[in-house]
Amino acid sequence: MPIAHWQDNYNTGNTRIDDQHQQLFDIVNSLHDAVEIGEDFQILQKILDHLASHTIAHFQTEESLxxxxxxxxxxxxxxxxxHLTAKVVNLIQKFRNCDATVTTDIxxxxxxxxxxxxxxxxxxMIRFFQNQEYGQYEALPILSPTY
Ligand SMILES: [Fe+2]
Ligand SMILES: [Fe+2]
Incomplete structure (x- = not known):
């Protein structure tokens, strides 16, 4: 059973960011399913690594924007x-060292x-980007209104 349910109001209007967010939801759901059915160490490790690399790539996208x-x-x-990246990396390290397990709490x-x-x-953040784009249009000559 998935734990992360995507809702329309999570959409920001930026397709690239929205796609990445939905992929993150998918990875969390894969991890959740794997925990629930008691998948083995290798599978959990693979999903955790995927979660970490996707999270880092997503954060880099937002940060460069x-x-x-x-x-x-x-x-x-x-x-x-x-802060979140450090938590995920720390979890993976502990998991690798068998100091932690992945639970549904996670x-x-x-x-x-x-x-x-x-x-x-x-x-x-996205509202700010959208206003910035709007600001560029504002720099264009203002036409007289026609009634
Ligand atoms: Fe994000
Ligand atoms: Fe963010």
């Missing part, structure tokens, strides 16, 4: 990303983190 547009909250947003945490982050920080 924020830098290109001089997003004023870049530092804070990046810190939040770095997939629950990842689902809640993603949902909260997408609805808050990411939506705010």
């Amino acid at each position: 924020m830098l290109t547009t001089n997003y004023p909250e870049y530092d804070r947003h990046k810190q939040i990303h770095d 997939t629950q945490f990842l689902t809640e983190w993603l949902t909260h982050h997408i609805k808050g920080e990411d939506q705010k």
Whole structure:
């Protein structure tokens, strides 16, 4: 049973970001299913590695967009990303060393983190990008209104 359910209001309007978010949901669901059916170490490790690489690539996409547009909250947003990346990397290391196992508490945490982050920080960031684009159009000569 999937744990992360995509909803329309998670869409930001940026297709690339939305696709990456949905892929993250898919990976969390794969991990959750694997935990629930008691998949072996190798399978869990493979999904965890996939989760880490996709998370890092996704954060890099957002961070480079924020830098290109001089997003004023870049530092804070990046810190939040770095915090989650550190948690995932730490989990993988512990899992590899057999110091930790993957549980549904972890997939629950990842689902809640993603949902909260997408609805808050990411939506705010995309709105800024959209306003920036709008700002460029504003620089065009203003035509007299026709009534
Ligand atoms: Fe995101
Ligand atoms: Fe983000």
